[in-house]
Amino acid sequence: MACGSKLRRTRFAPSPTGPLHLGHALAAIIAAERADPGEFLLRIEDLDQSRARPQWEAQIFDDLHWLGLDWPTPVLRQSERMSLYQQALDKLYDLGVTYRCSCSRADIRAALDAPQEGAPILGPDGLVYPGTCRGKQDGDTIRLDMARALDLLGPNLPGFDESGTQPGHYQANQDWLLTHCGDVVLARRDMGAAYHLAVVVDDAAQGITEVTRGEDLFEATYIHVILQALLGLPTPAYHHHRLIRDAAGKRLAKRDDARAIATYRAQGATPAEIRAKIGL
Numbered sequence: 238m239a240c241g242s243k244l245r246r247t248r249f250a251p252s253p254t255g256p257l258h259l260g261h262a263l264a265a266i267i268a269a270e271r272a273d274p275g276e277f278l279l280r281i282e283d284l285d286q287s288r289a290r291p292q293w294e295a296q297i298f299d300d301l302h303w304l305g306l307d308w309p310t311p312v313l314r315q316s317e318r319m320s321l322y323q324q325a326l327d328k329l330y331d332l333g334v335t336y337r338c339s340c341s342r343a344d345i346r347a348a349l350d351a352p353q354e355g356a357p358i359l360g361p362d363g364l365v366y367p368g369t370c371r372g373k374q375d376g377d378t379i380r381l382d383m384a385r386a387l388d389l390l391g392p393n394l395p396g397f398d399e400s401g402t403q404p405g406h407y408q409a410n411q412d413w414l415l416t417h418c419g420d421v422v423l424a425r426r427d428m429g430a431a432y433h434l435a436v437v438v439d440d441a442a443q444g445i446t447e448v449t450r451g452e453d454l455f456e457a458t459y460i461h462v463i464l465q466a467l468l469g470l471p472t473p474a475y476h477h478h479r480l481i482r483d484a485a486g487k488r489l490a491k492r493d494d495a496r497a498i499a500t501y502r503a504q505g506a507t508p509a510e511i512r513a514k515i516g517l
Contacts (some may be wrong), residue, residue, distance in 0.1 A: 244275030253294035322430035339376030362456035377426035
């Protein structure tokens with residue numbers, strides 16, 4: 238499909254770290270149906286090699302085929318794209334918008350627990366980093382210097398079009414990005430690239446025209462459009478959909494094996510029954 242085509246190209250991008258559950262079924266089917274009659278891609282987000290397992294990847298293929306989904310092969314695997322992520326990191330370094338960080342998660346929590354005005358803010362990248370290492374170049378983690386990035390982009394920050402649970406056009410806001418996102422992680426020693434960087438690079442490389450994903454990632458989209466602008470990459474449209482939640486209202490996790498697609502299959506469920514369970 239040509240990039241200039243009006244047909245959509247979407248993707249479903251699971252991590253092979255456990256069984257797919259009902260929430261994954263919803264995400265995959267929405268992505269596939271919004272692409273029709275365009276192109277639906279499967280991407281394996283296996284950056285975390287300490288948890289990724291071949292058997293879980295095989296189960297992903299099996300479950301999705303059972304649900305009636307299909308996609309072009311071979312699939313893209315993030316673990317095979319480290320050189321491309323490094324190129325993006327090099328470009329951001331050349332722009333002067335990254336720095337190295339040596340803080341552990343415990344260091345960050347301790348700094349945020351120190352007496353100060355207000356409580357620590359939980360953003361789309363977890364606890365908002367207090368900037369302890371900003372201006373330094375020592376450590377195995379690479380962070381985006383958000384203030385420098387925003388200064389470089391100027392007053393007219395990028396935005397994105399949303400067609401999901403909160404339809405409309407959303408513009409990035411400097412104050413909100415500094416307060417609620419801060420200096421997000423772009424790469425770690427044990428993973429090469431972090432989610433925010435890898436997803437931006439991969440969506441552009443695959444020509445994704447509409448990103449479909451859960452509404453819990455809505456705020457992370459502001460980080461992604463900033464990275465797209467810095468790297469000179471196109472910004473796709475976005476469709477953040479509802480989540481499947483448990484009886485307590487929590488988003489399903491991979492440890493919730495009782496709602497795993499494979500468990501329902503073993504109990505004799507049909508693909509149509511799975512669709513009914515997730516409200517499709």
